[in-house]
Amino acid sequence: MTHIIGTGFNAGSDDGEFHTLEADLRALSEMGVDTVEIGVTSLDLIAGGKIVKERHDALVALTRQFDFRYTVHGLVSSNFMDPVTQRYQIDAAKALVEVSNAIGAGILVHHSGNLRADAIADWAGADVREREALTELADFARPHGVRIALENIFTTEPGQYRQTPAEVAETVKSVNHANVVALIDFSHAYIESTFKGLDFRAQIRAMAPVAGHLHVHDSFGRPQGFYKPYHPQENTAMGIGDLHMPLGWGDIAWEEIFSELTFLPDTVLMMEIGRRYRREQPASLTRARELAALNAPRAIAAE
Numbered sequence: 001m002t003h004i005i006g007t008g009f010n011a012g013s014d015d016g017e018f019h020t021l022e023a024d025l026r027a028l029s030e031m032g033v034d035t036v037e038i039g040v041t042s043l044d045l046i047a048g049g050k051i052v053k054e055r056h057d058a059l060v061a062l063t064r065q066f067d068f069r070y071t072v073h074g075l076v077s078s079n080f081m082d083p084v085t086q087r088y089q090i091d092a093a094k095a096l097v098e099v100s101n102a103i104g105a106g107i108l109v110h111h112s113g114n115l116r117a118d119a120i121a122d123w124a125g126a127d128v129r130e131r132e133a134l135t136e137l138a139d140f141a142r143p144h145g146v147r148i149a150l151e152n153i154f155t156t157e158p159g160q161y162r163q164t165p166a167e168v169a170e171t172v173k174s175v176n177h178a179n180v181v182a183l184i185d186f187s188h189a190y191i192e193s194t195f196k197g198l199d200f201r202a203q204i205r206a207m208a209p210v211a212g213h214l215h216v217h218d219s220f221g222r223p224q225g226f227y228k229p230y231h232p233q234e235n236t237a238m239g240i241g242d243l244h245m246p247l248g249w250g251d252i253a254w255e256e257i258f259s260e261l262t263f264l265p266d267t268v269l270m271m272e273i274g275r276r277y278r279r280e281q282p283a284s285l286t287r288a289r290e291l292a293a294l295n296a297p298r299a300i301a302a303e
Helices: 016-029 054-064 086-102 115-124 126-144 165-175 188-198 200-210 232-238 252-259 281-302
Strands: 004-011 033-039 069-073 105-109 147-151 179-186 212-218 267-271
Touching: 004 016, 016 033, 016 054, 016 281, 033 267, 054 086, 069 086, 069 179, 069 267, 086 126, 086 165, 105 200, 105 212, 115 252, 126 147, 126 165, 126 179, 126 188, 147 165, 147 212, 165 179, 165 200, 179 188, 179 200, 188 200, 188 212, 200 212, 200 252, 252 281, 267 281
Parallel strands: 004 033, 004 267, 033 069, 069 105, 105 147, 147 179, 179 212, 212 267
Antiparallel strands: none
């Protein structure tokens, strides 16, 4: 049996309220999606590291209306390398673990860290800070049955300290905790590899053995640089940046990648292709299921 247990799309709120999330979930249910990643921090569920009970209960009630497997996307701004906000982030992440457990989500997505160029005095201890925080969070997550999925990001500012995808994998290996896995965001890895002159396929190959969650969306691997579009569609027109396009719109060799790589058991193939592409989502869903099936022979051989 394949190690990829499901595929679907991310969902969240546009305005901090539940009605837009509910509409998104309903549309995905009607589409036949089996797995949804909820952007929980698009809702006001946590205040100062504490769960807001009324809103938490509303989310639990909403999620129970649908027969989805859930995963949770944590703080998009997460950065355990930052010594100033790290404690606040850990507290918020622990609350997110509890939210994940309450809705039956076994994965909490956490972005890998970074430091600004002018924070160079903090660089030396950055990797250690991140690993220690991940260990604390993973220890908390263990009895809740939640795995922390550390996602590779790309450089967003000149001179920024940011781990490469292969280095994110090394962080996961160093933490060496059953409740910490790597999350391969293929497009992020493609963009960062282009920016740093790395071998994209080698970078994701390094992550695969410790990867327990996948973010899939298409791009051309072209860094954003200093270009600022007027409409987001102008980035798409030129193939620049983190585009989150439907599968097949970019030039990532998905069939080759999923034929080659083997991931950890109970891995979800999550498409970060939002409602902007509602008309294209069904075709991406079909293709994602084909990729999961394509991945099955190597997963079986690895067992």
